[in-house]
Amino acid sequence: MSIVVVGSVAYDAIKSPSGSCPRCLGGAATYFALAASYFTQVRVVAVVGEDFNQQDENVLRSRKVDTRGIEHAKGKSFFWSGEYGENLNEAKTLDTQLNVFQAFDPKVPQEYLDSEFLFLANIDPVLQGNVRRQMNGATRLVGGDTMNYWITEAQHRQNLLQTLKGVDVLLINDSEAKMLARETSVPRAAQKVLQMGPRALVIKHGEYGATVFFKEGEFGGGRHPFRAPALPLEEVRDPTGAGDSFAGGFMGYIASQGELDRDVFKRAMFYGGVMGSFAVERFGTERLQSLTRTEIDGRYQTFRELTHIG
Amino acid sequence: MSIVVVGSVAYDAIKSPSGSCPRCLGGAATYFALAASYFTQVRVVAVVGEDFNQQDENVLRSRKVDTRGIEHAKGKSFFWSGEYGENLNEAKTLDTQLNVFQAFDPKVPQEYLDSEFLFLANIDPVLQGNVRRQMNGATRLVGGDTMNYWITEAQHRQNLLQTLKGVDVLLINDSEAKMLARETSVPRAAQKVLQMGPRALVIKHGEYGATVFFKEGEFGGGRHPFRAPALPLEEVRDPTGAGDSFAGGFMGYIASQGELDRDVFKRAMFYGGVMGSFAVERFGTERLQSLTRTEIDGRYQTFRELTHIG
Numbered sequence: 046m047s048i049v050v051v052g053s054v055a056y057d058a059i060k061s062p063s064g065s066c067p068r069c070l071g072g073a074a075t076y077f078a079l080a081a082s083y084f085t086q087v088r089v090v091a092v093v094g095e096d097f098n099q100q101d102e103n104v105l106r107s108r109k110v111d112t113r114g115i116e117h118a119k120g121k122s123f124f125w126s127g128e129y130g131e132n133l134n135e136a137k138t139l140d141t142q143l144n145v146f147q148a149f150d151p152k153v154p155q156e157y158l159d160s161e162f163l164f165l166a167n168i169d170p171v172l173q174g175n176v177r178r179q180m181n182g183a184t185r186l187v188g189g190d191t192m193n194y195w196i197t198e199a200q201h202r203q204n205l206l207q208t209l210k211g212v213d214v215l216l217i218n219d220s221e222a223k224m225l226a227r228e229t230s231v232p233r234a235a236q237k238v239l240q241m242g243p244r245a246l247v248i249k250h251g252e253y254g255a256t257v258f259f260k261e262g263e264f265g266g267g268r269h270p271f272r273a274p275a276l277p278l279e280e281v282r283d284p285t286g287a288g289d290s291f292a293g294g295f296m297g298y299i300a301s302q303g304e305l306d307r308d309v310f311k312r313a314m315f316y317g318g319v320m321g322s323f324a325v326e327r328f329g330t331e332r333l334q335s336l337t338r339t340e341i342d343g344r345y346q347t348f349r350e351l352t353h354i355g
Numbered sequence: 356m357s358i359v360v361v362g363s364v365a366y367d368a369i370k371s372p373s374g375s376c377p378r379c380l381g382g383a384a385t386y387f388a389l390a391a392s393y394f395t396q397v398r399v400v401a402v403v404g405e406d407f408n409q410q411d412e413n414v415l416r417s418r419k420v421d422t423r424g425i426e427h428a429k430g431k432s433f434f435w436s437g438e439y440g441e442n443l444n445e446a447k448t449l450d451t452q453l454n455v456f457q458a459f460d461p462k463v464p465q466e467y468l469d470s471e472f473l474f475l476a477n478i479d480p481v482l483q484g485n486v487r488r489q490m491n492g493a494t495r496l497v498g499g500d501t502m503n504y505w506i507t508e509a510q511h512r513q514n515l516l517q518t519l520k521g522v523d524v525l526l527i528n529d530s531e532a533k534m535l536a537r538e539t540s541v542p543r544a545a546q547k548v549l550q551m552g553p554r555a556l557v558i559k560h561g562e563y564g565a566t567v568f569f570k571e572g573e574f575g576g577g578r579h580p581f582r583a584p585a586l587p588l589e590e591v592r593d594p595t596g597a598g599d600s601f602a603g604g605f606m607g608y609i610a611s612q613g614e615l616d617r618d619v620f621k622r623a624m625f626y627g628g629v630m631g632s633f634a635v636e637r638f639g640t641e642r643l644q645s646l647t648r649t650e651i652d653g654r655y656q657t658f659r660e661l662t663h664i665g
Contacts, residue, residue: 131539229441231562232587252541253563256587272584272661277542277566311664351582352662354621 047086047111048300049157050077051176052166052190052289053146054091054115055123058139059328062131063282069329070101072123073166073190076286079333080293080320081164082108083341085300088157090114090176094122094145104334114154118145133284134251153179162300164292165189165212170205177211186305188214188296189243190288196224209242216247216292232258235270245310247295247317249288251275257314259307266307273314274351276322276344283328287321290333294320319344357396357421358610359467360387361486362476362500362599363456364401364425365433368449369638372441373592379639380411382433383476383500386596389643390603390630391474392418393651395610398467400424400486404432404455414644424464428455443594444561463489472610474602475499480511480518487521496615498524498606499553500598506534520552526602528559542568545580555620557605557627559598561585567624569617576617583624584661586632586654593638597631600643604630629654 052074059066078087088111097117105112123146127136151172158181165173167190177187189212195201205225209215215238219231225241226234231248235258238246244263249255254274261268295317302309319341326332362384369376388397398421407427415422433456437446461482468491475483477500487497499522505511515535519525525548529541535551536544541558545568548556554573559565564584571578605627612619629651636642 133540230443230589230591232589235587236589250563253560254582258587269657269660270587272564272587274582277545277568277580277582279540279542279546281540308665315664347579349664350579352584354625354659354663355618 046162046300047088047160048081048162048164048296049088049090049114049153049160049180050074050081050164050166051090051151051153051173052077052168053123054089054093054097055125055146056096057285057329058124058126059129059283059285060127061129061133061283063280064328066283066328070104071125071285071329073286073289075105075330076289076324076333077164077166077293077296078105078110079108079330080290080324081297081300082110083320083336083338084294084297084316085162087111087297088114088160090151090153090157092116092118092145092149092151094118094120097122104330108334111157114152114157116152118148120145127285129284133281136285151176159183161185162296163187164296165208166289166292167192170195170201170208174204174208174211177208186213186299187211188216188292190216190292191221191225193221193224196221206241212243214245214247215243216249216288216295218249218251218288222246222248247314249291252277254318255291255314257310264305264307264310271307271311271314273318274348275318276347276351278322278325281325284325286330287325290324291317291321294318315345315348316341318348356472356610357398357470358391358472358474358606359398359400359424359463359470359490360384360391360474360476361400361461361463361483362387362478363433364399364403364407365435365456366406367595367639368434368436369439369593369595370437371439371443371593373590374638376593376638380414381435381595381639383596383599385415385640386599386634386643387474387476387603387606388415388420389418389640390600390634391607391610392420393630393646393648394604394607394626395472397421397607398424398470400461400463400467402426402428402455402459402461404428404430407432414640418644421467424462424467426462428458430455437595439594443591446595461486469493471495472606473497474606475518475522476599476602477502480505480515484514484518484521487518496523496609497521498526498602500526500602501531501535503531503534506531516551522553524555524557525553526557526559526598526605528561528598532556532558557624559601562587564628565601565624567620574615574617574620581617581621581624583628584658585628586657586661588632588635591635594635596640597635600634601627601631604628625655625658626651628658
């Protein structure tokens, strides 16, 4: 089964204590698409500028990602520059140039409309809603992401709350969940967010893994949450895109399965962690470009050994 | 098999958003002893003052904890007062009165010397070392705890590094591990701490659980770490003693088993999380006073369901 992702395809300039990458292929949709491509057919909806290399488009194509939905507009591609300190938890943004992304009006190509899975990466919730509506009745599961900017500003928040009604699985981090629910406790925030529309909520805890919370009765089970670890990595080179890679592994694995049940979600949480752990080992999307399913399943076993009692 | 614990038995005054307790039975050795008492025979070495109630000593005795090693000294018991804000991660200390604890010179009673397990709760590393040396050759495993105060000040640090050479399993939290190793990454800090003496290191991540790291070849296995979750609790009433209760469940379970192997350590990590999760449900040690093994094993199953793929 195939999955459509809408979001940014961009260039990043990244510095971390392990080195730097002055012009890396980046963007949420890129990380997501590469990570998900190891599990299922991925179709991208995005916009790039005239500076976008054929070579970078080929990175996606060589992973058999459908790029027909990438619009080529006049101007420059979205550009982000950030720097990580010794504590790799958060990047200091040095520069953000929206460029062609500013006027992004995503259009889902006719050829994509039979996709059963959709992922709305972190963009304006109005655009997320537009894309959701463009998909036809084939859609079985909609995943989504968002960020503090859309959560806190009053008008954006209204738009976001509207969009969340059409999102089945929301993937956000601890601070976003607390901000969205206006709660100080993550488990309480989870229950509030599940009242806003999503049937499942994945809260990412960075180096500590992620927890999925379910609405009672959804996906064939009760309210019991499930927690997946992150790998205790001695060297994280570049945390950029870890969350999007998690989402790609998570949604990609789900899309590869016939059933939408708890066992599928649990394994998807592990595959999400696996893809996030690969992404941060090298700069940009480099590590995600040349994995094998054997390497991925090997690391999945490592995740099992890290958490399972024999 | 029995376990000796040396540490504080104290009174606490605690405030949190869920309420307050003006005079709770507390202290690291108390939390540890109660938590461990559900698994094995516990023997306490501590000092209390003239204000220490028979009723409070009976709390320990009713859990069959051996209190013959609790010295009754002239003066008042150790007293700590703290307050938690909405973010329950850290208490603001309002008052600390060491009282009789200031001159604490722990003596292990003759009757305790055949214990095969020892836990050195967070006290001056010089005293931890003294207690370690008082035990005879029966000791199979020594667990220990410490805190920033002993880690950072130069002379205390020297004493601590000396004591760590006689500690088999150190249990500390993320920030203590980073401080002790002078590292910014938890997994790198773990490897450095394992060079200081401990054969295993449990790093506690608060609401995200805990990870045990092993020195290669110790306890019948390689370097693979193991991660246990914490329970996503919607209401944490009082986080005081969560770490000591974790240590009590962890060491108590290990002491109850014949073998010191990886499977025992993994289950012990879960039992540690289980006892920590109970401790924070009510103020002080209240919840730890009246559990049943059925409740404990029920929650152990909940921890399994939270992490295990079917």
